Amino acid sequence: MAVVREERADAARNRKAILEAADELFATSDSPGEVSMDDIARAAGVGKGTLFRRFGDxxxxxxxxxxxxxxxxxxxxxxxxxxxxxxxxxxxxxxxxxxxxxxxxxxxxxxxxxxxxxxxxxxxxxxxxxxxxxxxxxxxxxxxxxxxxxxxxxxxxxxxxxxxxxxxxxxxxxxxxxxxxxxxxxxxxxxxxxx
Amino acid sequence: MAVVREERADAARNRKAILEAADELFATSDSPGEVSMDDIARAAGVGKGTLFRRFGDxxxxxxxxxxxxxxxxxxxxxxxxxxxxxxxxxxxxxxxxxxxxxxxxxxxxxxxxxxxxxxxxxxxxxxxxxxxxxxxxxxxxxxxxxxxxxxxxxxxxxxxxxxxxxxxxxxxxxxxxxxxxxxxxxxxxxxxxxx
DNA sequence: TGCCAAGCGGACCAGCAGTCCGTATCATGC
DNA sequence: GCATGATACGGACTGCTGGTCCGCTTGGCA
Missing domain, CATH: 1.10.357 (Tetracycline Repressor; domain 2)
Structure with missing residues (x-):
């Protein structure tokens, strides 16, 4: 049984920031379709790569x-x-x-x-x-x-x-x-x- | 009362071709989202401009x-x-x-x-x-x-x-x-x- | 303190809907 | 049959998207 690697502190911080930013953007935007991944990354203060690394798509x-x-x-x-x-x-x-x-x-x-x-x-x-x-x-x-x-x-x-x-x-x-x-x-x- | 301009023959022909091509493509494609407007234009033998001129979006x-x-x-x-x-x-x-x-x-x-x-x-x-x-x-x-x-x-x-x-x-x-x-x-x- | 796996970010890519405009075609008056 | 202007054509082009890539940075452990 491999030990499950702990998530690094910065990674955890970013995940949280992304989820919060996304939630906020989806909640306030009129049409969710017009919220882009770049928007979310920017709002979370994070690079787009990070966003996709965490969440895949x-x-x-x-x-x-x-x-x-x-x-x-x-x-x-x-x-x-x-x-x-x-x-x-x-x-x-x-x-x-x-x-x-x-x-x-x-x-x-x-x-x-x-x-x-x-x-x-x-x-x-x-x-x-x-x-x-x-x-x-x-x-x-x-x-x-x-x-x-x-x-x-x-x-x-x-x-x-x-x-x-x-x-x-x-x-x-x-x-x-x-x-x-x-x-x-x-x-x-x-x-x-x-x- | 203005006389309604008759649709030109080539325009009518193209409209029909586009509708048929689109119908065919949507019917056969697995996921309709993956049928692009270019695909439809190509299948209809028509330029993309024509397609958008006829149907708007x-x-x-x-x-x-x-x-x-x-x-x-x-x-x-x-x-x-x-x-x-x-x-x-x-x-x-x-x-x-x-x-x-x-x-x-x-x-x-x-x-x-x-x-x-x-x-x-x-x-x-x-x-x-x-x-x-x-x-x-x-x-x-x-x-x-x-x-x-x-x-x-x-x-x-x-x-x-x-x-x-x-x-x-x-x-x-x-x-x-x-x-x-x-x-x-x-x-x-x-x-x-x-x- | 040194090391390196893990994580980062933004330039980059392919593909999309939709626009633009020089060119070709149709319908009409003669 | 032909001239002419309105109509329509097509594909290069634009702007934006989701998603990838990779050289660089950082966190955590010894």
């Missing part, structure tokens, strides 16, 4: 920023208290998870757009570990209500319902309030699980 | 190709016989429309991906006339079943359900057959309209 950088923002939610779902944590009746938990995802995406709209737009060339969001993970969990939860046959598909539909661009269109384009949206979403989840 | 070219492929469906919905045409009970019609959209997207998977990926920088699919149109129609149809309050949101959800990347993931990634997918979709639409 743009898609991965975006995923990492996203992972930071998503960590608390993942934590809550994996081992937090009800209604998100494991100690919750399936139906309630599904509703809570969908609601929580919606909230995170509404709060981090720009970043989530960046992820869903440029997250991967061929793969898209559906290939990401995050999607697969949450889909699997929802599938299992839904299966206890509707049976395994329909669960996989229903879980996809539930997640399609909280896609960042849809949420943005409904709130910014149609002017629906966040609370009205969340309530529609809740009704929809309820109805969907009623069969 | 990439997003618009994709929309035009898409419009050609979608024309028959739009026609059917606007004035065809049941179950797609206007002379159909709302519930049946909604199901038929969603199913027909799914079929078109499954049959033209690559092109639809191109549209949804690169259809517009900020706007995305939700800004497109096609989306707005079909959403409006579905909203009205759904309203007769569920009331106007929920109709707008439900129409969005129904359409989110037939997004090209989701359909692709479920069929190619998870290996679901087209018929199984369509049947899941039909069940889902039924259930959704049952409230």
């Amino acid at each position: 743009r898609a991965n950088l975006i995923r990492q920023v996203y992972a930071v923002r998503l960590a608390p939610l993942r934590e809550q779902i994996q081992s937090g208290p009800p209604p998100l944590g494991p100690d919750t009746p399936p139906r309630t938990r599904v509703a809570a998870i969908i609601d929580a995802i919606a909230v995170v995406k509404l709060d981090n709209a720009h970043l989530m757009l960046a992820l869903e737009e440029g997250g991967g060339p061929t793969s898209g969001i559906y290939g990401s570990a995050d999607y697969v993970g949450v889909h699997g969990l929802l599938r299992d939860l839904v299966a206890t209500e509707l049976g395994v046959g329909r669960a996989g598909w229903v879980a996809h539909v539930l997640l399609a319902t909280v896609r960042a661009d849809l949420l943005r269109h409904v709130t910014e384009g149609e002017g629906m309030s966040h609370s009205a949206l969340r309530s529609s979403l809740r009704d929809f989840v309820d109805d969907t699980l009623d069969h | 990439r997003a618009n070219l994709i929309r035009q190709v898409y419009a050609v492929r979608l024309a028959p469906l739009r026609e059917q919905i606007q004035s065809g016989p049941p179950p797609l045409g206007p002379d159909t009970p709302p519930r049946t019609r909604v199901a038929a429309i969603i199913d027909a959209i799914a079929v078109v997207k499954l049959d033209n998977a690559h092109l639809m991906l191109a549209l949804e990926e690169g259809g517009g920088p900020t706007s995305g699919i939700y800004g497109s006339a096609d989306y707005v149109g079909v959403h409006g129609l579905l909203r009205d149809l759904v309203a007769t079943e569920l009331g106007v309050g929920r109709a707008g949101w439900v129409a969005h959800v129904l359409l989110a359900t037939v997004r090209a990347d989701l359909l692709r993931h479920v069929t190619e990634g998870e290996g679901m057959s087209h018929s199984a997918l369509r049947s899941s979709l039909r069940d889902f639409v039924d259930d959704t309209l049952d409230h």
